[in-house]
Structure formats: structure tokens, C-alpha cells
Amino acid sequence: TRILGIEGTAWAASAAVYDDTTERLFVESDAYQPASGGIHPREAAEHMRSAIPEVIETALDQAEGPIDAVAFSRGPGLGPCLRIVGTAARSLAGTLDVPLVGVNHMVAHLEIGRHRSGFDSPICLNASGANAHVLGFRNGRYRVLGETMDTGVGNAIDKFTRHVGWSHPGGPKVEQAAMEGSYIDLPYVVKGMDFSFSGIMSAAKDAYDEGVPVEDVSDALQETIFAMLTEVAERALSLTGRNELVLGGGVGQNKRLREMLQEMADQRGARFFAPEPELLRDNAGMIAVLGATMYEAGDTIPIADSGIDADFRPDQVPVTWRSETIP
Ligand code: ATP
Numbered sequence: 001t002r003i004l005g006i007e008g009t010a011w012a013a014s015a016a017v018y019d020d021t022t023e024r025l026f027v028e029s030d031a032y033q034p035a036s037g038g039i040h041p042r043e044a045a046e047h048m049r050s051a052i053p054e055v056i057e058t059a060l061d062q063a064e065g066p067i068d069a070v071a072f073s074r075g076p077g078l079g080p081c082l083r084i085v086g087t088a089a090r091s092l093a094g095t096l097d098v099p100l101v102g103v104n105h106m107v108a109h110l111e112i113g114r115h116r117s118g119f120d121s122p123i124c125l126n127a128s129g130a131n132a133h134v135l136g137f138r139n140g141r142y143r144v145l146g147e148t149m150d151t152g153v154g155n156a157i158d159k160f161t162r163h164v165g166w167s168h169p170g171g172p173k174v175e176q177a178a179m180e181g182s183y184i185d186l187p188y189v190v191k192g193m194d195f196s197f198s199g200i201m202s203a204a205k206d207a208y209d210e211g212v213p214v215e216d217v218s219d220a221l222q223e224t225i226f227a228m229l230t231e232v233a234e235r236a237l238s239l240t241g242r243n244e245l246v247l248g249g250g251v252g253q254n255k256r257l258r259e260m261l262q263e264m265a266d267q268r269g270a271r272f273f274a275p276e277p278e279l280l281r282d283n284a285g286m287i288a289v290l291g292a293t294m295y296e297a298g299d300t301i302p303i304a305d306s307g308i309d310a311d312f313r314p315d316q317v318p319v320t321w322r323s324e325t326i327p
Contacts, residue, residue: 071291
């Protein structure tokens with residue numbers, strides 16, 4: 001099976017071709033870089049409009065034979081961006097006369113880790129820009145075991161960096177600055193299996209305004225936020241009795257987060273896997289790979305039912321491509 005994947009939920013205009021016989025994966029991406037501030041939905045959509053045709057053309061040029069299906073991100077994401085990518089996917093599937101596969105972006109973040117690791121039924125920590133949740137497979141769905149009660153984890157970090165005047169995206173800048181910083185106290189909020197980032201974000205801004213060096217605030221932000229994510233991931237492993245953990249999402253590119261998760265996994269004799277950075281941040285590779293799996297399972301959608309869903313939750317997706325292996 002050879003699948004064209006298209007991704008465009010927020011900032012990455014991306015297209016990929018995946019051949020599940022040779023396992024060759026080609027990904028072409030064009031990132032939207034805001035002139036100032038954070039991601040502006042209308043500007044991001046304009047970026048999609050101008051960049052999507054080109055990345056698709058490049059990906060199709062790399063395909064070593066005909067495409068069997070077109071897979072695209074149906075959501076969650078920014079509505080104006082999703083609508084453009086949905087239109088591109090539908091018209092392409094129509095032109096090539098192949099089926100359409102509608103992929104949940106968050107399930108794709110998870111499945112690429114499972115695909116790359118070969119793990120059977122891992123717990124997944126999705127630490128992305130607009131989301132933060134812990135997922136586990138049970139009775140035909142990826143259940144949301146824990147999630148953010150307010151903002152996504154990457155967005156929280158980006159809001160702090162906007163406050164200090166750093167350009168988007170802020171995550172890598174905080175990671176860099178934290179190397180020179182030392183820890184200060186910031187609010188740590190985990191309630192049961194859920195986390196909240198808005199309090200820590202305000203406290204970090206206040207600390208900076210009061211003159212605490214930005215390196216120290218950056219260090220404390222990372223240590224506190226990542227400890228919260230690690231705590232919930234550990235509790236999910238413990239409560240479900242599973243011993244595999246995969247990481248997904250753009251914040252997963254952070255080395256300190258990966259180090260903390262690895263250490264936690266080692267301490268409890270669990271296995272931990274994080275895909276390479278190119279497949280952690282938004283990318284069409286993960287859409288093409290899950291698209292191929294769904295296509296093989298017969299999970300295609302008629303064009304008439306292929307509307308986008310900006311609030312598409314991972315637990316809304318009937319997982320047609322897996323059988324229950326863990327009770
Ligand atoms: P979603 O997948 O929920 O739609 P998204 O589209 O915003 O989220 P991702 O590509 O998964 O995108 O993640 C982008 C986020 O990752 C940004 O908030 C960015 O600051 C953050 N990020 C990138 N690199 C790092 C890093 N090294 N450390 C921490 N955060 C990072």
C-alpha cells in the first residue's frame with residue numbers, strides 16, 4: 001500500500017508518501033513562522049493555502065508508483081487551516097480516484113510512536129502545542145486517562161516566551177535558557193490524572209517581571225511542567241499495569257522531558273520510546289503511516305462524510321485497526 005498523507009492542523013503544511021511494503025517514508029514540510037506573536041489562525045490558513053499545493057507536488061514526485069489512498073488530518077486543530085487541507089485532500093482523492101482516509105491528528109501522534117517502537121499496547125503521553133494528554137487503549141478506543149484542564153503544554157511555554165519578547169516557537173528557547181538557570185519554586189498542579197498550566201504560566205511571568213533571571217524561570221518551568229507530565233504518565237502505567245510508554249507531540253523534542261520520562265521508566269522497569277524529532281512535531285509522515293494502517297483495515301470515508309472537526313478528540317475514534325490484546 002502506498003499512501004499520500006496531508007497535515008495542516010496549525011503551523012506545518014506537510015505532505016508525505018508512505019509505502020508499507022518497502023517502509024519508505026518521504027516527508028516534505030513548510031513551516032508557518034509568525035512575523036510577531038503566536039500562531040494567528042487566519043495567517044496560518046493563508047500559509048496552508050500557499051504552501052500545501054507545493055508540498056503535495058514534491059511528495060507525489062517522490063512516490064515510486066501510484067497512490068492507493070489519500071489520508072488527511074481531520075482535526076483537532078485550527079478550523080481555517082483544517083478546511084483548506086480537507087478541501088485539498090478531497091479534491092486530490094477525487095482527481096486520483098482513490099479512497100479518502102480521515103485521520104485524528106492526536107491518534108497519529110500516538111500511533112507513530114507505536115509503529116516506530118514496535119510496542120504492543122503502550123501508554124502514550126502526547127505533549128504537543130495545543131494539547132496535553134495521556135492515552136491508553138481499552139475496549140476499541142484510545143481512552144483519555146488524563147489531560148490538561150486548560151491550555152496545551154507547548155502553548156503555555158510559548159505564552160511565557162511571548163511575554164519575555166522571544167519569537168515563536170518558544171519551547172526550544174526555554175530549553176536553551178534552562179541550561180544556564182537554577183531552580184525556583186513555581187506552582188505544581190496535578191489533580192488526579194489531570195494537569196493545569198495556566199497558574200504556572202502566570203507565576204512564571206510574574207517572577208520574570210519581578211526580576212528573576214529568565215534562565216532561572218526557564219529552568220523552573222521545565223522542571224515543574226515536565227515533572228507534572230511524568231507523574232501522570234507514571235500513574236497511568238501503574239494503574240493500567242502496562243510497561244511501555246511512548247511520547248508524542250512537539251514538546252517531546254525537549255531533551256529534559258525525555259530524560260525525565262526515561263528515568264521514571266527505568267525505575268519501574270518499563271520501556272520508553274520517543275520517535276525522532278521530525279516525527280514528534282506536526283508532520284504528514286505520521287498521517288501517512290496511520291493512513292496506511294487504516295486503509296488496510298478498510299477504514300476509509302466517503303467524501304460526503306469527510307468534514308473536518310476542530311475539536312476532534314482521540315476517544316471519538318473507533319480503532320478499527322487493532323484487536324484487543326490486553327484485558
Ligand atoms: P497539536 O499537535 O496539539 O495540534 P501543535 O500543532 O501546536 O500541537 P506540535 O508540533 O505538536 O504542534 O508542537 C509545537 C509545540 O512544541 C510548540 O508549542 C513549541 O514551542 C513546542 N516545542 C518545540 N520544541 C520544543 C522544545 N525543544 N522544548 C519544549 N517545547 C518545544
